[in-house]
Amino acid sequence: MLQCFNIFVDMTRKVRVRYAPSPTGPQHIGGIRTALYNYLFAKKHGGDFILRIEDTDQGRYVPGTEEYLIDAIKWCGFDFDEGVHVGGPHAPYRQSERKAIYKQYADQLIASGNAYYSFDSNEAVDAKRKEAEQNKKNWQYDASTRGEMVNSLTLSPAEVDQKLKEDAPFAIRFKIPADEEVVVNDLIRGRVVVHSKQLDDKVLFKSDGMPTYHLANIVDDHLMEISHVIRGEEWLPSAPLHVLLYRALGWENTMPEFAHLPLLLKPDGNGKLSKRDGDRLGFPVFPLNWTDPKTGEFSSGYKEAGYFPDAFLNLLAFLGWNPGTEQEIFSMEEMIQAFSLEKVSKSGAKFSLDKARWFNQQYLQKKSAKEILSLVQLPANNLSEAQLEKVVELLKPRCVFAKDMISVGAYFFAAPTEYDAKTVEKKWKDNSAQIVKDVAELFEAAPVFKAALLETSFKGYMEEKQLGFGAAMPPLRLVLSGAGEGPHLFDIAEILGKEECLKRMKSGIENIEKISLPKN
């Protein structure tokens, strides 16, 4: 592998990249990552980021997926400069709406001898393949076999004219050069060489009047002045074909540079992550919730799972890219600055749920209470805004997602109805009720209901009664929160307020004595 190819990025040309999904289903996180890398690359170089919808296969169209993708990208916090939803100088950006454009280029290729009409039925081609299979051989429509098929290379010009006049169904195939080394310079992988013998005469134009991906892709990238094609590794095998197409169309000088990204792999078994993996893997595979319009099957998304968009983006970016420093938390701006294709790794990455949660937790810790309150609806009960902010500060270090606060801090929002059984069993002693009663009196007498003050008077009481924290605190915590663990107890007490504390102390004693009775 020649590493020198990694370094060269032609900066004399305006950087224009595209994300070109096919609306055959919701884009999973792998697709979002591809879009993100395209975006980062574009913005790093002051370029444009374009959305083009590759809907040349009408049979696989799934309604709603185009909107889904745009929503997902927007949720992530970025957007396209040109595309189906925002327009642009190269509109339309949907290939089905560009249908009229492609035929002329197919014709041009025929005229220049780089393509030909194929009149073979699917059945005829399949038969050839099956026959070869039985002999344990490969068959492909190529230089070695096209002579035995029904096409404009084997038919006389008159016969071809006749067929076309009769409206006989035809496809247009690319005529791959018979004997040539085709070189693809990949920005991530270096120089990749494939012999043209390995390539088949791909259909460029289908009998339904639509181009195939290969033709439409090259034509649109050329017309839209795309400078870099950054896409998944699954396209690497067809990259030589694309290089040949650029050349045959006479566009070799403005051919985009290629970068083939490593794939996102299934964390269990093997294989690339698929949109069919849905929720099977124990983590969301999609950015947003998705319900399949045909099957009704539901798949969960990162957004609804509680991930922050910036955390999601950060963790996604690190699946296959690393700036080479020890910094791991990156804002979008920082990512744009730090991004480079040379730092994209070559091997596939498996998703780690633990790491994903860690990223979100890090972002949660960095957010202010105000911001968190604007993102999550807490059951405020009768807590004031200021009190809620305190609650959030206390709960934050104990949570991964903002919404965790609702369950983790449930006792802030309602008096406990249950008391942690283990703690009751281990910590509720014969003198516990008395301690709670004593402290209730202390609380009652407190001139101002502040954590520091309450703690001071509590410590005085402990000293007087010769009690340790370990004996005195758990019963108090139990009656106030029902839990065996949590934030500093007097902070909780302050937020709850005198009235509420006294109420909970009273009912707590009754309730706990009831359940711990059998033991005594």
Add this chain to the structure above:
RNA sequence: GGCCCGUUCGUCUAGGGGUUAGGACGGCAGAUUUUCAUUCUGUUAACAGGGGUUCGAUUCCCCUACGGGCUACCA
């Protein structure tokens, strides 16, 4: 099967002819804490194998193995 791409701790990765092979997540242990969490400290664990090239290879080359992708008138 054919072609192409890949292979550093369990995972994400840094590194690169001479390093104690670095970091992060996770795990484990400890410190702090009334408790839990946070935080901090320590610790665990990796260059797929075999040949070259070289004074010296984890790093460069080849082979093998393994993994992955592609192999449609899908994208």
